[in-house]
Amino acid sequence: MTGTLEVELKLELDPGDRSRLDLIDLFGAGGATDHLVTTYFDTPGGDVRNAGCALRIRQQGEARVQTIKAAKDKATGLFTRTEWSRAVTGDRPVLDATSGPFGHALRAIGIDRLTPQIVSDFHRTHGLIDRDGGEIEWAVDDGAIRAGGSVAPLCEIELELRRGPPGLLFDLAHRIADRLPVRIAVISKAERGYRLLDQTAGSPARAEPVALDRDATVAAAFPVIAHACLRQFRLNEPLVLAAGEAEPVHQARVALRRLRTALWLHRPLFAGDPQAASLDTELRWLTARLGEVRNLDALIPRADPDLGERLRAAREQALAALQADLASARARLAMIQVVEWLTVGGWRTQPQDLALLTETVVPFAADALDALRKRLKRRGKKLARLGSKERHKVRITAKKLRYASEFFATLFPSPKAARRQAAFRDAVSALQDYLGELNDLDLERRVLKRVGIDPGKPHPHRKRRAKLLRHAEHAYDELVAAKRFWRGQAISA
Template sequence: MTGTAFELELKLECEISDCDTLVDRGSPIPVAVWGRQHLRATYFDTPERRLASEGFVLRIRSEDGDLVQTVKAASGPSTGLFARGEWEKALAEHQLSLGEDAGPIGTLFGPDVIERIGPLFTTDVDRRVGRCDQLGARIEIACDSGAVLAGERELPLCEIELELVEGDASALFTLARAIAERCKVRLGVESKSDRGFRLIDHKLDGAVRADPVRLSRDMTPSEAFAAIAASCLRQYRLNESRFLAQGAAGPVHQARIALRRLRSAFWIFSPLLRDDPRTAQFIEDLRWLTAQWSPLREIDVLLPRLGEAERMRLTAIRAEAVATLGETLDSARARLLPLELVEWLTVGGWRSGEAGSVSGALPVFAAERLDRLRKRIKRRGKSLAKHGPEELHQLRKDAKKLRYATEFFVALYPGRKARTRMEDMLSALEDIQDLLGELNDETDAGHLAAQWNIPWAEVVRRPGWRRKRLSRARKNVTRLLDVKRFWRSAD
């Protein structure tokens, strides 16, 4: 068997009990017969991950005794769906065969790379698989439970994969929602190879920062928004999963950052979205979800500043807040929101017709939006020392938006001069954000201390602390405005 295919797949994270519900307990999903497979796969790359860096995954999988070599390649930015080219080749023995008939690896990489490709990790999975018809589409459903293995280390996995065999992608989401009504599934954003690389890199714990967004100048604004939103959703889901497993402060902070980045993307690309009737509801849902994480973040900011006795008391309050947030994240509204966003990003009305029409190339669109944010900061930065908490909060939000927009669009403006200007601008924005953030945290901490009867007078800042930070913030606004705009080469 040798063949080339294109794979469109939607992943749902779940528990083993969810797979049992779907397969064995009278599921409403119309699958006539469920088959069983035992799949053991070995994943290969060079020690420095040359294949992965170019977007390729290489594996040999044993499918009930038959050996199949597979090369997978990402087709470009996706919106939560795994959209990949796939080349398969039957093997007689467990040994790589990377000739011209084995996909692009054998032709794109020279002998210096091919000779250093070796095994990195394996997956061992029990799969229950069936097919169903949904809205005129044929979909393969695979319920996988097993583990990723690397030496003595092991990472359990359990997921439901929905692969489009034939038909429209919207059918995948219809089926996913039907499953979500029966099982507590969540949008999956990691492939099995992603999990394997995490395992061998010892990155199973801790918070996940945002990955760079890979935009190109020939993208349309719609394509750019989809890629940025996908990146934000991935960061959110990775941190949500780690919070649910650990309850630690780091994932709380990064989950909130992911949601703020996504909300900023909605603002930045609002000219594309304003005519789509679902936009306002998504903005409201994201605001609601962000608010659910806020109490824990406020506690985490306050905890380090307390004495031992008060810290112990607030730690107990934090444990209750962790449980409350966990219950909220288990709700249908919280679980389904990422899935609904991915569906809308993929097949929503904003992508076609008047709702998605914006004239001009992406660099031009980006420059206009960056200019607008800079003007808002210039306007709000005047008389900064006289601003009240709400005005400072609005200025801080604008600084965040401009920082996120800069990070989103950086790849569109190459060159050493543009990069130097961008770095100077980011430095000023980070200082503004940090300084105003400290002021905001101080206000919140005082309110929380009063709420929990904590003797706040023992931990308040020294006199003049607020005035000094406002003065430094004002200087950084001036520094920001003095930097030539990296997106305007004529400046």
């Protein structure tokens, strides 16, 4: 079994739009169609997944091919995974010396413990395209994934680069997106199945730890961080489109705020890049649209029954407008363009700061965290006496510091750093929460006016505001006193 690098770009398509897919128009040919049934093996406890790979047997007619895929290669929007494939004659995995670097871990798990956990059953129409000196294999998969007694429809387009630069994949992706309402895909078929097994497919997606290599350059670490933010947004976006409950709206907004913070932190890589500025404009637009719904969600729990009813009606209208925006070509293309820019943008070869191509990420992260902490310390002095505008600046800085500390957390893995991280995270989260509640009070009248509700006489919320300010000042003091997990002996592995 030999290892090969698989470079794919995946696009999701609503099954209801499958009939609109004109293969000849898009790919120049109708392609061949095969029926594929793929079984993924694991233990009930997920030992294979925890080992960082996926083990499957794919049946096509009488032929069977076993594949082991690395599940945790760092991606930049593309699925860039190493895989090891071999023909097998039965329906059970074969693990031996030819099974690649994951073979030892899989054999240690015990082949007798591996049972079918996920099945994808779909028809694949596929073909090859030669363009601009490169070769792309395209495939349209239409079927379903079954796991844990649940079934999810599957309809996606895979573009695999056989030869040539990755930019060819995006050229073709834009051609497809001009004709069909496709969205960038961020999870594999195996992960779709695991989400069914875990019963998390319909749950809001929170920010996940970002696994960074301490030896990586700043230029290599940035797309890993950005992709993690994009993934969080895309996992929540279908939930916002389907039902629009408060938590997925909130988490989608958080994901875009995190992505914009990642851009802000790494701006020395692409300062002056017009494409970066254009993408940030699109992200700011989507963040604001999500914010309009989220602001109403913050008011509704505190409203009396009459006002609450009117606010819920206003939320329905705001949600409908948000869903229309998310369904628009503008929003769908923005996500594809972000992935394209992360993958083949000019900053990758000609960054504004050439040193960041070779500078390792650890000192960059430490300096960025120091600068944000210093800014927050300066802006937050005498917090209770600050006006709403100054407090808002403190809140934004606290958000950036929290997101940056989460982005770079895995760079400082020592036990001492972990203890300091926990205390630091608690302090910055508490400060952010209290300042967020104060901001909601400041926004109340403006939000009511925006949706056409007379706010009546100003409500000072004196007692509540005073209490929140006391808590915020205490959280600020705790944060300033917290040890910096990124400095001193704590940075040692």
